[in-house]
Amino acid sequence: MASSRDRQRKLAREKLDRQLARRAAAARRRRQIQAGVGVAVVLALIVVGSAWALGAFDRDPKQQAAQDVCLWTPQDAAANTNLKDVGTPATSGPPTSGTRPMTINTNQGGPITAELDLAGAPCAAASIAHLASRSFYDNTTCHEITTEGALRCGDPSGTGLGGPTYSFYDENVPTVPEASPSASPAPGEPPAYPKGTIAMIGNPPGNNGSQFLVFFKDFNPAKPTYPVIGRVTGGLDVIEKIGALPTVDNGTGAKVKPKTDVLLQKLTVGEPSTAAAPAPTSPASGAPSASPSAG
Template identity: 75%
Template sequence: MASSRDRARKLARAKLDRQLARRAAATKRRRQIQAGVGAALVLALIALGSAWALGAFDADPEKKAAEDVCVWTPQDSGANTNLKDVGTPATTGLPTSGTRPMTITTDQGAPITATLNLATAPCAGASIAHLASRSFFDNTKCHEITAEGALHCGDPSGTGLGGPTYSFYDENVPVPVPSGSGKVAYPKGTVAMVANPPGANGSQFLLFFKDFNPAKPAYPVIGKVTAGLDVLEKIGALPTVDNGSGAKVKPKTDVVIKSLTVGEVAGTPAAGSASTAPSASPSAG
């Protein structure tokens, strides 16, 4: 009898051991499967996140919103009645390479032509092109011949306070050029923006008929004169009178812009020559 009970106990123990072994194996397999599923899920989430970040789930990838090239800050025409509302340029899709030709026809002789550099001053180029398309500059006076050697134009009000009902930030302000280096920050023929207050550019610009090398340049360079520099120099030699503020800077003879036009984008600056702004030239002293 004892042997029978012992054998039964051994059989029951063996059966229990087999059951425990099967359970342990099943548990191990389940954990392995869960770990594999978890790892696969993590990888899938990483892949999905990367695809989402890259725009793979956009309904139409070709129609994704383009980044703004320029920001136009509204100006209050109620607070400044010298401002003229002609809308604002686009903010996206603006050219950021190449040049655009600008032609200024005055009552002082042959047209003055220039190139606007879209690589270094895309917003200035876009703004002037927009304003020119609205005849903003036509039949306006260049109201100042500056002591710095530049013709100041682009303000229909002739006060130095006028412009469009938007402004934009400085682009391409030159770095200081050491005196005696044989170079200047604003060589003769430079086209630059000028703003009141500085940094709030609108429509006013300078055409330099002399070299100018300030200790701290403040005018953003936007292009260069390509023809008509002799006309510009002749205008620069006109006598000036008091402009009403005590400064003798107003041309005694009116200098009228009959028309200002901006052409289509022309090419891309050559490699190694990112800017078509005027290269520095020896100072006239």
Template identity: 75%
Template sequence: MASSRDRQRKLARAKLDRQMARRAARVRRRRQIQAGVGAALILALIVVGSAWALGAFDSEPKENTAAEEVCLWTPQDGTANTSLKDVGTPETTGLPTEGTRAMTVTTNQGAPITAELDVASAPCAAASIAHLASRSFYDNTNCHEIMAEGALRCGDPSGTGFGGPTYSFYNENVPDAPEPSPSASPTGKRQPAYPKGTVAMISNPPGANGSQFLLFFKDYDPDEPTYPIIGKITGGLDVLEKIGKLPTVDNGAGAKIKPQTDVVLQSLTVGEPTTGAPAATPSDPASPPPSPNAN
């Protein structure tokens, strides 16, 4: 019969074996976990490396969400020049820069004169005239000059040549000076800088455009063009030519350029921008003039 000391030794040995087995199991589990973590880390490194190679982490330029400024409106002092009229300024961003806008000038001299404003070549002039028209800036003002250059001058409520809004903007689309020799054409004549039917801006001083514009009723070809071209007449050229033949009187400054009979600009409207086919020119009597919607 085994002694009690032998039984105690067997029990202690069994306990030690159980402890060693549990310890070995823990070591195996730890190694399994470490192996799994290592495999996951290697897989993650492979995925990241592949993404980097494919350019997933390349920094892309951020989109400029700020609207691009199209025009700059320079403030003019309305206290120093009392001929200026404050009707606010047009927007500087989000302005149309393509297509055309229909303009209708209604005077007391007959049928309306219609024109296309060239938004692509003169976006700021088109935006300015549309803004002023929407504020009734031009309504019931006089076209105060019939110029020797062959143009009717309008758009100055003061009738002095110095009036306009309380802002100005830079020149757009001024024609190049004529070449020394005329270019080839079927008639042997060079196209004038300002053909009959041209719509242009005029300012004093030049380059500080505001509200005043010219409607040319005959060709004008200066050595040094200075008037920015902003559009062309599409209807009512016969009315404009009739106005151009009106007698003129002294304008109070020694120039005989004021119409003897008042030419009243009763209203001016500007339509929405369009990129469709150009409107018919005055030489196409079969096509009716456009009917723009006022701003």
């Protein structure tokens, strides 16, 4: 009997030793895993800190997207019958430096020449070039002379609700110093939208399609909302003449519709130029006219 009890004690001791060994091994594994996780966290913090120091997080996601890809958001043509489907531009590879020439011919004279800013508004320039290549703008009316001092064009429906069957985000919206919230620019400070500026206008704001503004006088709002896409380089006198036309009620109670139809006969966009674009806020009031004003 004693011998049997000894064997039972021995077996129990061996079982306990095995359990203790397994527990010790598990503890060692936990310590190794914890040490590995700690090293990984430290390495991750080092990488993130280095990236932050080098400015990897300083760029606006929209600016990053503009360099690599333009995002065209589909619009429902069934819900808005004022939209016109002419496809969408390429999603990647828009030129992001230099300028692109644009020419506008109207029944009020011209031509009006302009430069699209490929660095500041590459996606807007790509969109306008695409629409122009599909004759989207041809024989459409510039349906509004805004109270802000701009001619509004680019809506085939002439309602202010039309455009292509896609939209895109804002680019290159001017900023104004917080210390100068007044609608009048500070002495020596250029306005947010100098005369001759070309800017997109979305409906609602930020939902850009085809409509654009050509300013015939300086405009300096407290909070700019229109993305600047270029500037007039010739024929500004034609825009000024159109801006002086009498206006009538557009059906909503606002006297902004030109009493005389302003027909955009043709809009063309040329090939990109590698020349650097001028500063978006450069006044264009001194730009020479490409031709005399039509009567």
